[in-house]
Amino acid sequence: MERHRVWISFRSFIANLIDRYQLNTIFKLLIYLVLIWIIGSTWLYFTEKDYKLTQTEIARGEVNYFDSFVGSFRNNIIYIFSGFEDYVPHTTAGWFGSIFVMLFGSLGVMALLIGNVTTIIQEGTRRAQFVRRKPTYGKFHHHIVICNWSKKVYEIINQLHDPVLTEQKPIVIVSESADQIPIKYTNVPLSRFKNVYYIKGDPTSTEILLLAGIERAKTAIILADERLGIRKYSGMLDNTSNDSTDRLFASSDPTDVKNRRKLIDAKSILIGMVAESINPEVHTAVELVDSHSRIHFERTRIDEIICADTIASKLIAQCATTNGLSEFYVRLLTATQDSNEIYFVKVNGGLIDKTFRQVQKIVLERKLDTILIGFVTKRKKETLDRHGKQVDERVVVINPKSKENMNSNFNRNYVLGKNDYLIAIAYEKPSNPNFFLTD
C-alpha cells in the first residue's frame, strides 16, 4: 500500500508553525510581558494596600485600587494597554511601580510585539512568492525528487498536482542555480505549489540527495541543467526571458554547442547514478539533450531516458507522414479531467489468467470508456549481468499480433499474470471494480 502523505509527528507540526511564523520571538516577548505584569502588580499591591485615603481624596472620588491582590493584577492591565486612566497610585513607591510597568511593559514590550508582528506579516507575504525551503524535520515517503531547476519544473508541478489525480505526492526540488523559485506569475495555479519544497544545493552530492530524502523517494526526475557553465544565477527569475535557448545555445559555434550538450548530459547521468546507488528502487527518469548520450545511460541502472530531440524528430517525421498527429500526441500527453492519457493498469481480480483478446472483449462488452492497446510483462534477460546473475527485463507489447508467432508468445492469446500490466487509453485511471470483474 503506498503511503504518500507527509509523515509529520505532532511535535514537528508545532515546530513547523513556530518556524513559519517566527513564534519563538513572540513567545519570548509575551513571557516578558507577563513577567512585568506580575512584578508590577505585586509591587503595587504591597506598596499601596496600606495607604489610607485622605479626606480630600475621598471627596474627589478617588479609590484605592490596589488594596486587594486580585484587584491589583486586574487594574495593572490598564497600564499596559492604555496608561493611568483613573487608576492612579498614591504612594511614591507605588509610582515607581506604575512607571516600571508602563515603560517596560507598554512602551517596551508591546511596541516590540507590534513591530514583530508587522515584520512577520511582511516576511510571510514575501515568502509566499517563492517555493518553500524544505524544513529539516519533515520526512517524506514515496515522494518525487526533481534535480536541477529549469522552466520545465512548472509544467511538471502543474501536471503532478492536478486535482484530477487522487494522490498528490510531495515534490522536492534540488538545485544550485536559483536562490529562490518564484511561484507567482506563472501559468500554474498557486494551490498546486502546496506540497512543493526547495533545497538549494548540488544535486550530484550524496548529502544533498539524502537531505531530499532520496532513500524513501518513489521517483527521481533529473532535468538537464541548462544553466551549466553560463553564470551563477541568483535572484528573481524573469519569466519573460527565453531561458532554454539562451542557455543551450549561448554561443553559436556548433562545436561549442555540442560540447556543452555533452557536459549537460554527463552531469545528468551522474546525478542519476548517485541516486540509484543510494536507492536502487527509486525510479530515475533523466532528460537528455543530446541523443548520442544515450549509449552512456545503457551502462547504468537509470530506469528511463527522455531525449527531447529524439521525441521531437520522430514526431515531426510522423506528422509529415500522417498529417495532424501532433495534436493526437499532445492531447494524450496532457493530463486533464477531460482528456485521455495512457495508463498502466495492474492486472487484478478476475482479469488474471485471461488472454489479452478476452480482456479486450470484456472491456467492449462492459462499455467501459477505455481502449486497451497492449500489455507490459517481465521476462528473463538473455544475457547475465555483471555479477553473473540473471535479471528480469521489462517487455512492452503494443497491439499484440493475432497470428501465432514462432519467436514469441506475446500475442493476443497471451495469458495475463498477476504481475503484468495492461496499457490503456482512458479519461482517468481505471479503478472501478467493474473493470477488474470483481462484482
Added chain:
Amino acid sequence: MEEREISAEERKIRDHIVMCNWTSKSDEIIKELHSGVIRDPRPIVVVTTQRGKVPESSEPHYQGVLVVPGDPADDRTLIRAGIEYANTAIVLADETQGEHADTKSILISLAIEAIQPRVHTIVELLNSKHRGHFDHTYVDEITCVDELSEKLIAQCAITHGISDVYLHLLTATDDTNEVYMVDVPRRFVGKTFRELEHFLIDYEEQDIIPVGLVTQEVMEKKGQILRNHGGKEIVGGFLTINPPGDNVHVDGKRKSRDYKLQEEDKIVVIAYEYPELEQL
C-alpha cells in the same frame, strides 16, 4: 544523396517533402521518413545555407535526398526547391540563431504560405511563448519541443515507464506500431465506432486497434467561427480520441462511441503498417 546543384523544379519532383534548415534533428527525421516500413517514401529536398553540414552518406535512407543551398526564407530558393508542388514542408528551428530561431521560422512559414498555401506546413517551435505569433498564419502543425518533453517527463513521474510506449508508437519500423489516420472503410459508413471495434478484435488479417476518429466540423478559434475570405465557414478535421460511451464526456464536437461514421470521416488507428481496409 545528390550532389549536383540542380533545382528540384528542373527535375520535376512532385509531392515531395521540403525540409527547411539542417539541424541536429534532421538526420533522425530522414531516417524515420525513409525507414523500410514506409510504403512510398517521398523525396526530401533540404533547403539550407549550411550546405556543408549535410553529410555525404551512402546509407539507404539518404537515397532520394536532395540539397538546395540557399536561405529558406527567400522566395526564389523555395521555388527552386519546388515548394509549389510539395506535399509537406517541415520548418526546423535554426539552432545557430539562438533566441531568434522562432522568428526566423515564422518568416519561413510566411514565405511558404505566400507561394503555396496548400502545402501541409509543420513548424518546430523552441519557445512555447511564441505560439501566439502563429495565430496569424495558416501553419498546419506546431511542434513545441519544450512542451512535449515537459509533458512526457511529468507523465513518466505519474506512470513509470510510459516513455517506452510513446517511443514505440513514434518510431516507424517493421516491428513497431504507429498511429495512422485512414478513411472510413466503405463497409463501415453508417456504422458506429463500437461496431468497428468489435470487428477489428477478431480480424486476424491485420492487427489494428482503433483509438479515435476525425470528423469534419466547422473550425473555431477561441470561440469564434473561422471563415474564409468569402465569408463561408471553414470546415476542418476534429479529432476525438477514445470516443466516450456515456454522456458525461460528450460535448460540443466530441463524438460518442455510438456516433454513426460518415463517408468523409477518418478513423485513427494503431497498426504495424498502413492499414488496407478498403477490401473489407
